[in-house]
Amino acid sequence: MRYELYYWSGIQGRGEFIRLALEEAGADYVDVARGPGGEAEMMRLMQAEDIARPAFAPPFLKAGDLVIGQTANILFYLGAELGLAPRDEGGALWAHQLQLTLADFVDEIHDTHHPIASSLYYEDQRAEARRRTEDFRRARMPKYLGYFERVLARNAAAGHLIGNQLTYPDLSLFQIVTGLRYAFPQRMAALTPHYPRVIAVHDQVAQRPRIAAYLASPRRIPFNEHGIFRHYPELDGAD
Amino acid sequence: MRYELYYWSGIQGRGEFIRLALEEAGADYVDVARGPGGEAEMMRLMQAEDIARPAFAPPFLKAGDLVIGQTANILFYLGAELGLAPRDEGGALWAHQLQLTLADFVDEIHDTHHPIASSLYYEDQRAEARRRTEDFRRARMPKYLGYFERVLARNAAAGHLIGNQLTYPDLSLFQIVTGLRYAFPQRMAALTPHYPRVIAVHDQVAQRPRIAAYLASPRRIPFNEHGIFRHYPELDGAD
Known part of the structure; x- marks a missing residue:
């Protein structure tokens, strides 16, 4: 799966905790706001009227159909997905x-x-x-x-x-x-x-x-x- | 299961978010620091040398062999246990x-x-x-x-x-x-x-x-x- 990370493009900030997990696991991911669409693409997804589960603030992660917000929550999810957390x-x-x-x-x-x-x-x-x-x-x-x-x-x-x-x-x-x-x-x-x-x-x-x-x-x-x-x-x- | 909640005895504070979940579910629980042992019993468990997973601060919850800290983490656990969260x-x-x-x-x-x-x-x-x-x-x-x-x-x-x-x-x-x-x-x-x-x-x-x-x-x-x-x-x- 290709993960899409949405976070401010000019700072490490809270997004960095996610980046480190993705990098350590060698995961396939794209740092969306640092790409051609920039932060505008991130804001569009955050404010879209048709998103059932909008995030309060970046970072958020798109993983298939899931859009997951809150840094610790994203890491809880990725920890299990990427083998970076205990299984029990x-x-x-x-x-x-x-x-x-x-x-x-x-x-x-x-x-x-x-x-x-x-x-x-x-x-x-x-x-x-x-x-x-x-x-x-x-x-x-x-x-x-x-x-x-x-x-x-x-x-x-x-x-x-x-x-x-x-x-x-x-x-x-x-x-x-x-x-x-x-x-x-x-x-x-x-x-x-x-x-x-x-x-x-x-x-x-x-x-x-x-x-x-x-x-x-x-x-x-x-x-x-x-x-x-x-x-x-x-x-x-x-x- | 009888849950043991550990939190300061004189305030609602962060413990109240846990109390509301336990109360709504009609769960069997004891609010330890408001019992005979008082807050001293809570501090003893928090600072005990033989606790493998010490909490940084109250509230924490004892559920069988588990000792779980951080309010949102406790609710994540209880949400599943008590039917107060989506199952998917x-x-x-x-x-x-x-x-x-x-x-x-x-x-x-x-x-x-x-x-x-x-x-x-x-x-x-x-x-x-x-x-x-x-x-x-x-x-x-x-x-x-x-x-x-x-x-x-x-x-x-x-x-x-x-x-x-x-x-x-x-x-x-x-x-x-x-x-x-x-x-x-x-x-x-x-x-x-x-x-x-x-x-x-x-x-x-x-x-x-x-x-x-x-x-x-x-x-x-x-x-x-x-x-x-x-x-x-x-x-x-x-x-």
Whole structure:
């Protein structure tokens, strides 16, 4: 099956968690809004009157007759389709639980630079962003990273969140570590020694042949200050 | 099976979305932290060293050998178990997609009074809360309510988000309408005429015998200023 991914064309954003799963599996997919139809084609499908199940926002995935929205939901579906999730019910729910916690982390990362309104520029909420990000750096980053470190400590196989095989939450954890290093290099340098298991997941994912090839390709959009992970030096700090 | 729900004992919070599903289904369940062991019993299970799959935060549900965390994930599981979700794959994914969008709405409702940090009191982030809530009232409430109105308009059967039977997203939409009316009575009075289908879902859920009995019982914790939906008059307004 050829999957159609619909997401903004200029950012990694939430779509990147889907792209990483498709790339790791070597799936046949097209990143529609980066093709000839552009984002207009995406908006047309999202707003079409004859779509029975419209998405609230990108990303969404077309898979045969299904149109699936919400990042974690798409990964739940693809995890089973692409062999990137445990097959038993308990394992599939556990993978999804981890993904939803990673999604909460992503929401909080986004809100560091947009604590007041997504519709406003960062420059219009700079004072609030500074205050929110201080709490994020000091309290929330250690809380989330510590949680995943604890989960990893309870899994006998090093380098994976679940069992001894790669699952989609590993890919998402990789993306978050990479993004945090881009956005908050000083803070991540200070925190990294405390979370060796999290970093090991990152390193193992980065070395997978298909992921390495993807990261080196033009398909990987560079980080920039329009996405979730933004580098504003005034928001970073060692503590 | 007797389900064990673990959630804070003094608020509706995110646990309420689970309680409504259990109550509607007439399921056998115990609300552990409201029992003799209190929240200490919940914290013990969450932090136990021998739990292979620890939750990041309440709520979580014990169902036989499974311990499931993340509200939407619990509902995905219970939806299938309790007959509160479509049985086909596409329908189950669609129900979950709607639930995840409702969860995003809930996150934004929470952040109206806590735009800077969950660990701070509302009183310590009042100015930022006022600014965030103005955007929430004017832009985000119509955006989310309009989305669910649109979804409902595409479903032939009135009063339900999916097909012609109650599913768990109907229960969650009911809870959100009820909570928004508590938190923002002026704004909801102004918006209500524009979203008749959303209100119809609310009204139908409220009249279901088991839900009506639950709402009138001491099991339903009253809204208060510790939960997600808080009534601070200075944050409300007709527009």
